[in-house]
Amino acid sequence: MPSPAIDDYLKTIYHHTEWQDDRITPSQLAGELGLAPSSVTEMVQKLAAQGLVAHRPYGPIGLTDEGELRAAAIIRRHRLIETWLVREFGYGWDEVHDEAEVLEHAVSDRLLEGIDERLGRPTHDPHGDAIPDAAGRVHREPFVLLGAAATGHSGRVLRVSDRDPELLRSIESAGVAVGTIATVQDAATLRIGEAMVALPDAAATAVWLSA
Incomplete structure (x- = not known):
């Protein structure tokens, strides 16, 4: 049955391993959701009983095939809505996350299909995150985190984390966008054309480039 609480758990677990390989731990999940560890433990047990996650006590949490499909479906809703708000309503990329959090639980399947069609079946949202297709499939290019990239590495900006709206605004004001x-030069400096662009220190863990 649809449940925003379950969807939020699955979405958080899914998102954790999109741009790195380590599975999420119960304490990390509690921190991401802003919940007490005891509450998270109880819910994870329920999700495991429903066949949505695989988990051993005190171990990391992974999605089952069924859980991944359900997570991909809600991620698809969220990212299509973000893209819709930016393209059709003039929202900034720093403004859409909270709106999409509300709308993703309210938009019907019919309206979502209409949004997808109107937007031309986009594959990525405004932050560069992949939008799963209706079957849950995604395509991602090989990537490297800015803070882990070697000096002299050149590539396209593939993704900027949407966790911090202020950081998004700072990165945008510096002239950096998805596709740039x-x-x-270092973890806080990029050369774009002939210009040297200084970024906030936090960009080192929030910007991904093509590998």
Whole structure:
């Protein structure tokens, strides 16, 4: 049955391993959701009983095939709505996350299909995150986190984390956007064309480039 609480858990678990390989731990999940560890433990046990996650006591949490499909479906809703708000309503990429959090539980399947069709079946949202298709499939290019990229590495900006709206605004004001071609000078400096662009220190863990 549809449940916003379950969807939020599955979405958080799914999102954790999109841009790195380590599975999420119960304490990390509690921190991401802003909940007490005891509440998270209880819910994870329920999700495991429903066949949505695989988990051993005190171990990391992973999605089952069924859980991944359900998570991909709600991620698809969220990211299509974000893209819709930016393209059709003039929202900034720093403004859409909270709106999409509300709308993803309210938009019907019919309206979502209409949004997808109107937008031309986009594959990525405004932050560069992949939008799963209706079957839950995604395509991602090989990537490297800015803070882990070697000096002199050149690539396209593939993704900017949407966790911090202020950081998004700072990155945008520096002239960096998804699709920008850049060369790494250090973890806080990019060369874009002939210009040297200084980024906030937090960008080192919030910007991904093509590998």
